[in-house]
Amino acid sequence: MDRQDIIQALRSKGQEQKALHAKACAERERFFGNRVEVRSVIEYASVCQRRCRYCGLSQDIQNPRFVLTSKQFLVAMDDVVERGRRVVLVQSGEVTNQGFREELLENFARVRERHPEVELMCGFGTQDLDFYQRLRACGVQRYLLKFETSDEHLYQELKPDDQLEHRLEHLQLLRDVGFKVSSGNITGLPGQSPAFIADDLLFLRELAVPMGSTSPFIAGEHCALAGYPNADLDLTLNCLALMRLLCPTMLIPTVSALEIVSPGGLGRGLLAGANVVTIHDGTPRHLEDRYRIYKKERHLPRNEVLSTVAALGLRGLNTPLT
Template sequence: MSERTKQLLDRLEREHTLSLDEYAALLRGWTHEDAAYAAEKARRACDRVYGDAVYIRGLIEVSNICRNDCLYCGIRRSNRNCTRYRLTADQIMSCCREGYALGFRTFVLQGGETGESDIDAVCALVLSIKAEFPDCAVTLSLGEYPTEAYQAMFDAGGDRYLLRHETADRAHYQSLHPPDMSFDHRMQCLYDLKRIGFQVGCGFMVGSPGQTVETLAQDLKFVETFAPAMCGIGPFIPHKDTPFGGEPAGSVELTLYLLSILRLIRPALLLPATTALGTLRPDGREQGMLAGANVVMPNLSPPDAREKYTLYNGKLYSGAESAQHLAELKQRMSAIGLRVVTDRGDAKSG
């Protein structure tokens, strides 16, 4: 590895900050030796804060109905080949009961954007989950809403909110989204969520069409300055029924390197090894953990819903991706020296 890269990674480990140009330098011409060096540091940094714990989140994909038309997403409103569904409150509560019995203490309610008309239903659902499972955290990942709606969700008992920014570069954002979606509004939502008191998660795709070293550097600088509790990144994977259906998938290796860099930027970050990693590489989740991740989100959704929530081609939802196969996940984590814990898994300081 180059002496320059080593110096930058060493300084990032110590100071948790670099300039935009220095982040770009880390990503320009990086090697496997660079990634291995960063991963070793990142795993050590994670261990200092969280030990060998791997936090599990029970993912419930509540609906694939979406008003947005993002160019990369399989559930975009223009996709006529998408079979739409919406889980009832009873179905979602049933998923939570099954998850609680399996040991999950965080439930992630994820779905397409449906607008303000669903706010009352979302709040009622959060209230029900918190009433029946008071020792559990509820994470929402339902897209952009007005500040008042986020406040209502928080007042109902929502603990965390995931809203991936997808890219911190304005021009790149607009190239991935239709004209009716606004980069400024997406960013404002993130700051609103943080001000309200949610533990906020952001995130970005790796290898999305038009992405450059400079745009990735902006993502890293944004995570550094925004200081989220969580950050979810994964390789871009095309969906056949989108305008980007013929584009190549993002790099697993670059994603792993970026996971390590993110851990060095924020040692206490809750950092998932995403489904997309496991989709592109059989040991993707394990490699993510060795690169510094500490969260996995097995799927608690009803099996027929999992088949319909197709954000990209080949999305995994069975085997160790399934909450019902938690024993397999525990075995796979144990094989790399880590331990799945029954815990809310809140962000720590450090």
């Protein structure tokens, strides 16, 4: 599949789209059968030092923030493991404060001792080599760092205090340290054409990472791009299906943001070839509203996510659907 084929497929509607998604599901089944990975998410902190123009965590936005205490984090981890989760994503805004990072490393070391069976995944933005190495030594196996867009000019417009080259250097650092890396793009960005998305997909294939994702553009409340429309659901789902076809062995989630674009979006992501679901059931309830990447109501309840998976005849890859 070349660049022009991808551009054309991204525009698929009706029967063409159904055929594209069916082909993607067939590829998923060829490598994974009817099983999907189930991840819990713990949001560790809503503070961030970046100024991304689309994100509700940008430091320029005056929203209430939080950082979990060690006790809160360990209790949250105990809770999701008790529910049967064996893959847990821990994420926060980007913070390079040394005190923050030292406590984070201590907490991960404690988690590894208490729950050696859990696959730990984290997303803390770009850090430094020493932190990556120490995080890996604590037993964290996976790292999430999306390149967002492979177009350097668009990247600069969206993330004025960062550069794409810097981001890509850190993707390589993470691989060198020994992390299983997850990366990917945002679909439907202001100023993004289908050709840009095709380049993103080809770039992701070239990266050859074991995990990838695409998220629909949804501007955070009060952010610089708040007035722009959400991404088109069909475009995002077509991107996901093409990701499956181009990278058939990859772990690809149907992201919670699809539900904001359109109710039922999460299930449609599974029907487009996704083989991962994320459940936002780890963050303490009273703090959930303070992690505002998009807006307050952004996640399906755990039972609805799992019932969606089961209704499609899919099973948990690494855990029962509980």
